[in-house]
Amino acid sequence: MTEGVLVSCGWVAVGVFLQWLVGPVCWELMSWPVNAIVLAVLLLCILLIYMLRGRFRLFRWMATLQAAVPAIMACALLTILMGVTRQVPSGHIPADPFGITDMLSFWPFVLSFFWLMVLVGLVCLTRLCRPTWRSVPFLLNHLGIFLALVAGTLGHADMKQLRMIVQEGKTEFRAIDARHSMYELPIAIELHDFFIQEDPELSYMSDVTVRTRSGISVRDTIRVNKPLSVRGWKIYQYSYDEAMGGQSEYSVFELVRDPWLPFVYAGIFMMLAGAVQTLSNSPLKGKKRGN
Numbered sequence: 001m002t003e004g005v006l007v008s009c010g011w012v013a014v015g016v017f018l019q020w021l022v023g024p025v026c027w028e029l030m031s032w033p034v035n036a037i038v039l040a041v042l043l044l045c046i047l048l049i050y051m052l053r054g055r056f057r058l059f060r061w062m063a064t065l066q067a068a069v070p071a072i073m074a075c076a077l078l079t080i081l082m083g084v085t086r087q088v089p090s091g092h093i094p095a096d097p098f099g100i101t102d103m104l105s106f107w108p109f110v111l112s113f114f115w116l117m118v119l120v121g122l123v124c125l126t127r128l129c130r131p132t133w134r135s136v137p138f139l140l141n142h143l144g145i146f147l148a149l150v151a152g153t154l155g156h157a158d159m160k161q162l163r164m165i166v167q168e169g170k171t172e173f174r175a176i177d178a179r180h181s182m183y184e185l186p187i188a189i190e191l192h193d194f195f196i197q198e199d200p201e202l203s204y205m206s207d208v209t210v211r212t213r214s215g216i217s218v219r220d221t222i223r224v225n226k227p228l229s230v231r232g233w234k235i236y237q238y239s240y241d242e243a244m245g246g247q248s249e250y251s252v253f254e255l256v257r258d259p260w261l262p263f264v265y266a267g268i269f270m271m272l273a274g275a276v277q278t279l280s281n282s283p284l285k286g287k288k289r290g291n
Contacts, residue, residue, distance in 0.1 A: 008071050009074075011074070012108040015106070015109070019106065025107060028157065030157035032158050046118060046125060050129075067119055075116050082109070085100050085103070088101045088102050120146045121146050124142045140270045141270075142274075144270030145267065147266060148267030149267075151267065155259065158257075159261075161177065164185075164189060165253075166190070166250060166253065171188050175255055187211065187233055188212075189208050194207075194246075194249075196246040204223075206222045216230070216231065233255050234257070237253065
């Protein structure tokens with residue numbers, strides 16, 4: 001366990017050095033297809049570590065609890081730090097000199113989770129090469145964790161969170177990000193009308209038609225907390241001209257696209273399935289059946 005703590009602290013130290021040397025992680029460089037290449041290299045490295053485990057004690061140790069527990073603790077502590085620290089929206093300059101207000105781009109955070117991904121992937125591969133029915137819950141749990149970690153980390157670069165202002169009677173296909181960079185989107189929004197509904201509760205909404213380059217046209221009403229989903233984009237009612245109220249002549253929409261999110265959900269469902277399977281096979285349940 002001491003070695004595990006030292007290695008996990010070592011990754012944090014390396015991350016602090018990289019944070020000081022090159023600044024925060026530039027996720028823009030990790031967008032598709034670079035993240036797919038990184039994933040392929042990661043899987044290849046895990047396979048090589050497994051194949052060479054007989055020659056190197058380090059590789060055998062990486063598939064043990066002594067390596068995994070400190071790695072989990074390091075990731076948990078960094079996640080708690082993210083939860084208790086005010087996080088600056090992506091694209092803004094962090095308010096502190098260390099970078100903990102932008103943990104998703106904080107090198108110690110990223111390296112710790114990559115280390116955990118390697119360890120979990122190695123454990124999964126070890127069990128997959130010797131499958132048994134009793135190991136199914138274990139595999140579901142750990143494969144789910146691996147899938148959620150990989151998709152959540154490598155997919156971060158492909159997530160888009162944009163704002164679009166659309167005038168009534170106009171069609172708009174351009175949006176901006178947090179850095180005010182302009183994007184031309186594969187979808188366009190035409191705003192027919194904006195109105196505020198006061199019964200049964202105050203709610204503002206927009207009557208829109210969304211068109212795609214492939215010729216799909218969808219007309220619907222976008223309400224607060226009730227987004228419209230079109231071709232992988234979720235369109236939220238974000239704001240309007242508050243000075244004009246119900247007579248606002250434009251709507252502000254938030255458009256979110258995360259192509260890796262289904263894989264994160266798949267990983268979570270696998271973990272839930274593994275937990276259910278573990279409970280169904282628990283000794284306590286067997287005793288109750290025997291009674």
